[in-house]
Amino acid sequence: MTKVIRNGTVVTADRTWKADVLMQHGKIVAIGSNLHGDHEFDATGCYVMPGGIDPHTHLEMPFMGTYSADDFESGTRAALSGGTTMVVDFCLPAPQQSLLEALQMWDNKTSKAACDYSFHMAITWWGKQVFDEMATVVDRGITSFKHFMAYKGALMVDDDEMYSSFQRCADLGALPLVHAENGDVVAALSQKLRAAGNNGPEGHAYSRPPEVEGEATNRAIMIADMAGVPLYVVHVSCEQSHEAIRRARQKGMRVFGEPLIQHLTLDETEYFNKDWDHAARRVMSPPFRSKWHQDSLWAGLQAGSLQVVATDHCSFTTKQKRNGVGDFTKIPNGTGGLEDRLPVLWTRGVNTGRLTMNEFVAVTSTNIAKILNMYPKKGAIVEGADADIVVWDPKRKKTISAKKQQSVIDYNVFEGVEVTGLPRFVFSRGERSIEEAEVKAKVGHGEFVAREPNAAVNRALSTWKEISAPRKVERTGIPATGV
Numbered sequence: 001m002t003k004v005i006r007n008g009t010v011v012t013a014d015r016t017w018k019a020d021v022l023m024q025h026g027k028i029v030a031i032g033s034n035l036h037g038d039h040e041f042d043a044t045g046c047y048v049m050p051g052g053i054d055p056h057t058h059l060e061m062p063f064m065g066t067y068s069a070d071d072f073e074s075g076t077r078a079a080l081s082g083g084t085t086m087v088v089d090f091c092l093p094a095p096q097q098s099l100l101e102a103l104q105m106w107d108n109k110t111s112k113a114a115c116d117y118s119f120h121m122a123i124t125w126w127g128k129q130v131f132d133e134m135a136t137v138v139d140r141g142i143t144s145f146k147h148f149m150a151y152k153g154a155l156m157v158d159d160d161e162m163y164s165s166f167q168r169c170a171d172l173g174a175l176p177l178v179h180a181e182n183g184d185v186v187a188a189l190s191q192k193l194r195a196a197g198n199n200g201p202e203g204h205a206y207s208r209p210p211e212v213e214g215e216a217t218n219r220a221i222m223i224a225d226m227a228g229v230p231l232y233v234v235h236v237s238c239e240q241s242h243e244a245i246r247r248a249r250q251k252g253m254r255v256f257g258e259p260l261i262q263h264l265t266l267d268e269t270e271y272f273n274k275d276w277d278h279a280a281r282r283v284m285s286p287p288f289r290s291k292w293h294q295d296s297l298w299a300g301l302q303a304g305s306l307q308v309v310a311t312d313h314c315s316f317t318t319k320q321k322r323n324g325v326g327d328f329t330k331i332p333n334g335t336g337g338l339e340d341r342l343p344v345l346w347t348r349g350v351n352t353g354r355l356t357m358n359e360f361v362a363v364t365s366t367n368i369a370k371i372l373n374m375y376p377k378k379g380a381i382v383e384g385a386d387a388d389i390v391v392w393d394p395k396r397k398k399t400i401s402a403k404k405q406q407s408v409i410d411y412n413v414f415e416g417v418e419v420t421g422l423p424r425f426v427f428s429r430g431e432r433s434i435e436e437a438e439v440k441a442k443v444g445h446g447e448f449v450a451r452e453p454n455a456a457v458n459r460a461l462s463t464w465k466e467i468s469a470p471r472k473v474e475r476t477g478i479p480a481t482g483v
C-alpha cells in the first residue's frame with residue numbers, strides 16, 4: 001500500500017521546494033511532481049518537514065523519591081500530537097547497578113511507545129564493570145553517555161569519573177553528554193538559603209545562578225578536549241554556558257549545545273509568583289533565566305553556536321511537586337513540553353523572523369539526527385529515509401491548555417500561550433498518527449532506533465588527536481645523569 005502527501009511545500013534543513021512525497025513500507029520512496037498513491041493526503045498550504053526529534057526526555061523516570069508522570073504511552077502520544085516523531089530518553093542506572101540491568105528495566109517501559117525512540121545511557125558511578133559494560137551498550141546501538149555534574153549524592157559524578165568515562169567514550173566512538181551545573185556549589189548554596197529561611201520555590205532558582213552552569217560547562221568542555229572526544233551539553237540555559245560553548249567552538253573544539261523551548265520562552269519571574277504551586281510547577285534544573293539570557297540562546301540558534309532545541313520533558317503532577325512544600329530541594333525537578341516544542345518554537349521563532357523555516361527544521365530534527373549518527377534514516381526528507389513526516393499548517397492556531405493536552409499532568413507551563421502553526425498530519429514511519437487534533441497513533445507502534453558509533457565528528461577528532469598527540473623526542477648524545 002502506498003501513501004502520498006500531495007500539493008505541499010517540502011522544507012528541509014537546507015532546501016524549500018514544491019513536491020509530493022510518496023511513502024511505502026514506512027519509508028519515503030519518491031519525491032516529485034504529480035505523485036499518486038493508494039491513499040492521498042492533501043498538504044495544500046502546508047509545509048512537509050522531517051518529524052521533530054526530541055533528544056532529551058525522561059519518561060517514567062525514578063527521580064527525587066517519585067517517578068516522572070508521563071510514561072512512554074502518554075509521552076509519545078504528546079510528542080506525536082505536537083509533530084515530534086522520535087524521542088531519545090535516558091536510561092539511569094542506580095549507583096552500583098549494572099548498566100545492562102538498567103537497560104533491561106528501561107526496555108521494559110517502552111512497549112506502549114507510539115513513536116520511535118532511542119536511549120542515552122547515564123554514567124552515574126564508575127568502576128571496571130561500567131568500563132566493560134559501556135562496550136556492550138554501544139554494541140546495542142546506544143552510543144551516547146550522559147554525565148550529571150549536579151544532583152550531589154544522587155546522580156552526580158566527579159571530574160575523575162567524568163574524565164575516565166570521556167576517555168572510554170573516545171575509545172568507543174561514543175558521544176558524552178553533560179548536565180552542566182556545579183553540584184557542590186548548588187548543594188552549598190541550597191544549604192545556606194534554607195538556613196536563612198529561604199525555603200520556597202524561588203530558592204531553587206537562587207541556588208543555581210548562571211555561574212554554576214557556566215563554570216561546569218567550561219570544565220566539561222576542557223575535560224572532553226583533554227580526553228579527545230566531542231561533547232554535547234544538554235539544557236543550555238544561560239549566556240555563561242553558551243559563551244563557554246561559543247568560545248570552544250571558535251577554537252575548533254567539537255562541542256554541541258542544546259537549549260530547551262522552556263528556557264527560550266519562559267523566564268525567571270515565574271518563580272516570584274505568589275502562588276506556591278505556580279512557582280513549584282516550573283522548578284527545573286537549570287532554572288528559567290532572565291530575558292537577557294533568552295536573547296543569548298536565540299542568538300546562538302541563529303549563529304549556529306547552539307544546534308538543537310529540546311524539551312527535557314520530565315513532568316510531575318502538582319501533588320508530586322508538593323513533596324517540596326517547606327523545602328525547595330525536595331520539589332521534583334522537571335517540566336513538560338513534548339507536545340508544545342514545535343508549535344511554540346514556530347510561533348516565537350519562525351513567525352517572529354528569529355529563525356528561518358530551514359533553521360527550524362535543523363534545530364528540531366536534522367542537526368540532532370546528524371549529531372546522534374542516525375541521519376538520513378531520521379531527520380531527512382529523502383528517498384530511503386524513514387517516513388517520519390509532519391505536514392505543518394502555518395495557519396492553524398490554538399491556545400495551549402492543560403485541559404486539552406496529551407500529557408497526564410494537571411497543568412502546562414505554557415498555559416494560555418497562543419500558537420500559530422500546528423500539524424495537519426503527522427506520520428510515524430508512514431503511519432498516519434495525527435490528523436489535526438485527532439490522535440490516531442497506535443500504542444506500541446514505536447520501535448527502538450539503534451545507532452552506530454564513530455560518527456563523522458568522532459572520526460575527525462580522533463584522527464586529529466592522534467596526529468597532534470604528544471610524542472617523545474628521540475635524541476642522540478644524551479648526557480649522563482648528574483655529570
Ligand SMILES: NC(=O)NCCC(=O)O
Binds near residue numbers: 058285333335
Ligand atoms: N531538568 C530537570 O529539572 N529534570 C530532569 C532531570 C535533568 O535533566 O536534570
Ligand SMILES: [Zn+2]
Binds near residue numbers: 235
Ligand atoms: Zn539535567
Ligand SMILES: [Zn+2]
Binds near residue numbers: 056057058312314
Ligand atoms: Zn534531563
